[in-house]
Amino acid sequence: MAVRKIEHVGIMVKDMEASIAFYRDVLGLVLLGSLDHGNGTVKLAFLGTPGAEETQVELVEGYNGGLPAEGKVHHIAFTVDNLDAEIERIDKLGITFIDPDITTLPNGARYRFFYGPDGEWLELFEPAAAK
The missing domain is CATH 3.10.180.10 (2,3-Dihydroxybiphenyl 1,2-Dioxygenase, domain 1)
Incomplete structure (x- = not known):
């Protein structure tokens, strides 16, 4: 079985709204959707290029406020x-x-x-x- 595509790249962020604005305003990505992870602290946002169906960037807020080196x-x-x-x-x-x-x-x-x-x-x- 071969890999078909890159699903997404996850980036841990400190401020979800500021990061969404950055990826939108600087790179021209569009917000495809957002959701709470379900544990009450982690929030996710998915961004992609205009017209693309697949997710390209996943922003993760609240996983670890210190933005650790792992991953x-x-x-x-x-x-x-x-x-x-x-x-x-x-x-x-x-x-x-x-x-x-x-x-x-x-x-x-x-x-x-x-x-x-x-x-x-x-x-x-x-x-x-x-x-």
Whole structure:
């Protein structure tokens, strides 16, 4: 049996509303749904790209207020059509970049990392042009 897709990437957050606003306003994701986990403390929110049916990002609030190291996600990559335009757009929003410049891979793909609201690493990724 082969893996068919990535279901979601879970990110522990301190402030659900602030994190939803960040992923919506900075990355253009849409809120697909939210719910209480059922234990009275954990809240979940599911975000995806506009028009997509599958969940791409799961935000988890209340699991552990200290945002522990276990299960820490290194980064999430988001595909963009025009990396330069997206960097210019989010730079105006006051986003802090990790990399000083765009990195170009040997195949022509380009990317740049930046911080999310809880210090998580996020990546804007522009695939190499098809040959």
